Amino acid sequence: MLDVLSYLMDRPGSWVSGEEMASSLGISRAAVWKQIQILRSRGYSILSSTRKGYLLAQVPDILDRRSITRALETGYLGRELHYQSETSSTNDLARSVVGSARNGAVVLSEIQTSGRGRLGREWLSPRGGVWMSLILKPNLPPALAPRINMAVGVALARTLSELYGLQVGIKWPNDLLVGEKKVCGILTEISAEMDRLNYVVVGVGINANLDGGAFPGLWNATSLQQELGRRVSREELIVRFLKEAERSLEDMTSDLEKVRQEWCLRSSTLNRLVRIELAGEELVGTARSIDQEGALLIETEEGTMRRVLAGDCIHLRPVKRDDQGR
């Protein structure tokens, strides 16, 4: 069945005769017909004509590992591709295969049953989203891992902006917003010795083809489908993102300042009044920049600069003091 699918996918928009396909694949015409029926039952729309043969008109919204692999435009990122229809979290799955995985391996799942955001928070991950993790094995000290987070954030913002023309802003440290609503999240996890990363797993969650019902009670989440009013090709999205991520990761090594500047340009946090919530502390001020270690530089109301490595960032509307959530 997969052979027939591959054959048709290799000839997009073209009619293919059943006889030609049968002979090329070394199977009977009846076997071709049977596989066509199975593909249709799985959501593939395949036209048939007694004279012209078959034409693949539409593929269903499920991810196909081989189809993605064929479409990839990267050197190494995603060339090793793990796919599951369901997993607890792609970061967990990535960690379970990391020992034998190559640098740049990617893990994909249709559904995450225990998707996580930062600090163990829940991340809803129903069918229709893009839930994936990149496995990276860079030769970097762990203190520089936030650069990877920065590079992937930039790549993701660029992808959504260029593919769909969306106004996407990076919210420090690792969400992507449309307006004030989350459309993507990044969860970067590391395993390291004191002076060397063993590996980095970058979890990327994109609310792609999710309708409003996917976020019950979540006023601050949205999806590409909601913003665009249509479904998107998740395969196209994945392929483009991996290309942009590979580019940004390369920039990170050769020209970090370029990545930092693009982050600043695409940020929705900079030049805003923000509240940072740390373990036992709260800091209010205007976000002025990030540095090459991914730390946010905040100008407090007293005019001093504070460097913030970690914490929750809340975008405040600089309207009324009473309106700042306090």
Place this chain on the structure above:
Amino acid sequence: MLDVLSYLMDRPGSWVSGEEMASSLGISRAAVWKQIQILRSRGYSILSSTRKGYLLAQVPDILDRRSITRALETGYLGRELHYQSETSSTNDLARSVVGSARNGAVVLSEIQTSGRGRLGREWLSPRGGVWMSLILKPNLPPALAPRINMAVGVALARTLSELYGLQVGIKWPNDLLVGEKKVCGILTEISAEMDRLNYVVVGVGINANLDGGAFPGLWNATSLQQELGRRVSREELIVRFLKEAERSLEDMTSDLEKVRQEWCLRSSTLNRLVRIELAGEELVGTARSIDQEGALLIETEEGTMRRVLAGDCIHLRPVKRDDQGR
């Protein structure tokens, strides 16, 4: 058998009548005798007298989980104790139990078959050494993990100095030397999100009761047994080290400067000419201090200060330039 052993260990240096033991443990006197025989076959020296009963004269040099637990003087460190007679590496074993382990859990093994030092280097771990890992779950950002490395190094140096009167020096970042020879190594590994540690595994290897034959071809290794001319009680060593480590880890949170200063005092790297080998670079200078992030501060020959987070550190003898290994 363990019941008889515990019964005897609870009464150190005392004769215990077989009848009393049998009745307390609810077993027959013949069963007591049988267990005594088994213990003797495992290396326990147990005296017996028809009138006085039994006396535990000497325990063999194997670690006993229950005996260590009884001797512990800590609040939380080592209270959860995992013991294996053999494992690949205690850091690997620690990672395999970390999900359900409590903060402060400790993993011990008599032998490591694939003991590792920094950067994946081999660490010989035959019977007679102390091979252990501490599982810590501190609420710290990953950039501060080197403080844990520093605190454990200080605790280990203090233990060896106070228990055995040895002149032990800490070689940056994480070896303990007697003279110029390694007697202990520390391998700290972390798992983290960008702004929060998930856990830290601190591997501690102590060349305790190893004779010279344990290090074929290693001119720069020694053991406590070689330095002291006698075997040591590994149980006493473990119990004392865990107590000192708990103290240093507490100091790390409440008074980091105290830990840093003790590190400096016990260091054999400071005020020495050193060569730091980084990925593509080499740096020669005098080690002047370490900072609170565990970075080494090097004064170069040109008089500038360099901050080194990672790298191999080679102690140079400041004798002749030709003699500096170049």
